[in-house]
Amino acid sequence: MKASILKALGTSVVLSLGATSAAWSTECIAPANPGGGWDFTCRQIGKILYDLKLVDEPVQVTNMAGAGGGVAFAHVVNERNTDNDLIVAASSATTTRLAQNAFGGATADQVRFVGAIGADPGVIVVAADSPFQSLNDMVEAIKADPGSVAFAGGSAAGGFDHMKPLQILKAAGFDDIKAIKYIGVDGGADAITQTVGGFTQAMTGDMSEIVGFIQSGEVRALAVLTEERVPGFEDIPTAREQGYDVVAVNWRGLYVPKGISDDDFNMWAERLQAVADSDEWKEAMVANGLAPFTKVGGDFQSWIDQVVADTVTLSKEIGVIQ
Structure with missing residues (x-):
């Protein structure tokens, strides 16, 4: 064989x-x-x-x-x-x-x-100085003005990183998901750079991609997309506990x-x-x-x-x- x-x-x-x-x-x-x-x-x-x-x-x-x-x-x-x-x-x-x-x-x-x-848990991340303090803040901002928030991710349009914020917005009752802005870049590090630099308002990716940036204080994770909080990162709330039944790992x-x-x-x-x-x-x-x-x-x-x-x-x- x-x-x-x-x-x-x-x-x-x-x-x-x-x-x-x-x-x-x-x-x-x-x-x-x-x-x-x-x-x-x-x-x-x-x-x-x-x-x-x-x-x-x-x-x-x-x-x-x-x-x-x-x-x-x-x-x-x-x-x-x-x-x-x-x-x-x-x-x-x-x-x-x-x-x-x-x-x-x-x-x-x-x-x-x-x-x-x-x-590898999915995450939604913003720059440390972002006005969004919770996933709810971001969702409400998108509902009010879908063009006001752009996500950067390490997959192409339609890929797994793109799907994460779409799932969250669908869970929030927002159906016009074509209006959600997504920019696919070459990997999670580039997506973080776009967000920290202010070119996008959020990053969608995996936990392994953001650990160093969290430790350096450059970013803040609004949600981890797991069933329970991740050991070692217990301060990051799940999307579920914030009212969005989304698990994306x-x-x-x-x-x-x-x-x-x-x-x-x-x-x-x-x-x-x-x-x-x-x-x-x-x-x-x-x-x-x-x-x-x-x-x-x-x-x-x-x-x-x-x-x-x-x-x-x-x-x-x-x-x-x-």
């Missing part, structure tokens, strides 16, 4: 085998080159699965870059649909791209999302082939829950700036279904998809 992958995809696949003499029973596909978030997910979860003896042999990590995850997704759907020893790293970017038809007609229901066990998790049995799906959910509960994973989250966010099995799949549906609706409203 590995030879056929290489033949089909050529140099776009890098096999990271570790000890070449080992036998493999489980494979984790990271849909990107080594070093990124999906690669981290496969390597860290794979290591803990083996350390906890949840799998019999070390987990093979296969880096399968291309089309923002689309190459790996197509490979799983078309060639590995019943492989119960296959797991694939995923994140919020995966579901956003699927919802926006970025994988050439592929849809989220062609695989099964087995769980997420950590997340860049979760780290896995999907599996759709054609595996319910028993195998539940087995992977139980394994992932065991990883989430381990001290080793908790240490990895702290070391890599992730917040607790655990949803596995049917609960996670139902949550994903709703996230995809909401993303489709918003994407149509702003014209990203028809």
Whole structure:
């Protein structure tokens, strides 16, 4: 099977085998080159699965870059649909791209999302001298004059950063979301610079992007988009506790082939829950700036279904998809 992958995809696949003499029973596909978030997910979860003896042999990590995850997704759907020893790293970017038809007609229901066990929390941030003291202040200002507040974010228009303020305004009962100004820049640091410099009134991004700026006092976070306040940042209120039922986190998790049995799906959910509960994973989250966010099995799949549906609706409203 590995030879056929290489033949089909050529140099776009890098096999990271570790000890070449080992036998493999489980494979984790990271849909990107080594070093990124999906690669981290496969390597860290794979290591803990083996350390906890949840799998019999070390987990093979296969880096399968291309089309923002689309190459790996197509490979799983078309060639590995019943492989119960296959797991694939995923994140919020995966579901956003699927919802926006970025994988050439592929849809989220062609695989099964087995769980997420950590997340980079979404945040809404303003400059330290901003007149907005709360998320409510900002929402009311936008309702009164939608053009008065521009958001900077590290994703393109229609991407995950853009969706965060749109979700908040929708939760506030504001429907003219095309009127909300968003400027996509090259990463979170640039988005912070735009906001601190006064070129935009707010930044939409992830917690990991703003930690240093919060510590230096250059910005103030109006809300974190998690279910509960983030450990270590307990002074930042959630959007929920301010009256906006929005959870938007860049979760780290896995999907599996759709054609595996319910028993195998539940087995992977139980394994992932065991990883989430381990001290080793908790240490990895702290070391890599992730917040607790655990949803596995049917609960996670139902949550994903709703996230995809909401993303489709918003994407149509702003014209990203028809």
